[in-house]
Amino acid sequence: SQTIHQWPATLVQPVGSPLSLECTVEGTSNPNLYWYRQAAGRGLQLLFYSVGIGQISSEVPQNLSASRPQDRQFILSSKKLLLSDSGFYLCAWREGGGRWQPQHFGDGTRLSIL
């Protein structure tokens, strides 16, 4: 069966520091991968998605970037964090290919910027 791992679970970072959040999926090949952010009291906002290695689409302009160095690895990064980057970050995957499948989420990273 497929599993998705996200780490760390919580992170406290000072303003201006760099960020790297990692997500890996097991048990599938060539998945579609997604990064979302949930702000307090709000729904999930799609930040990035990827349909293959090195292929990244950005949904909203922001201080973050994403990379997919391997088929089942998705990384969210920032060179300099802002206070507004605080939030709950979620990675998700779904089967690639034409047939529609629901997305499945990791357990998220709670990021606090001080």
Place this chain on the structure above:
Amino acid sequence: DQQVKQNSPSLSVQEGRISILNCDYTNSMFDYFLWYKKYPAEGPTFLISISSIKDKNEDGRFTVFLNKSAKHLSLHIVPSQPGDSAVYFCAANNQGGKLIFGQGTELSVKP
């Protein structure tokens, strides 16, 4: 422009009764609709989905109804259990394969 809306931020229901969670959308081109359940400090868990060509899908205690003319989606949980207490998100799949989420409804099932 919020394409998917959950207008009730919270809902409280007695154990054993029916919980009805509602969702409205604006884009008639959405092809699938989904419900996710989320506990604090965890990621959302997929519950149930429905294709836009159907009007009902059932899975155990969970039933999703789709009214395309009203652009309205609802999730029925019968009977409700205390373990169902969580935040429920509806989501719609657009033609680009991306999910658009509502803001969530916090369900509290009281014993």
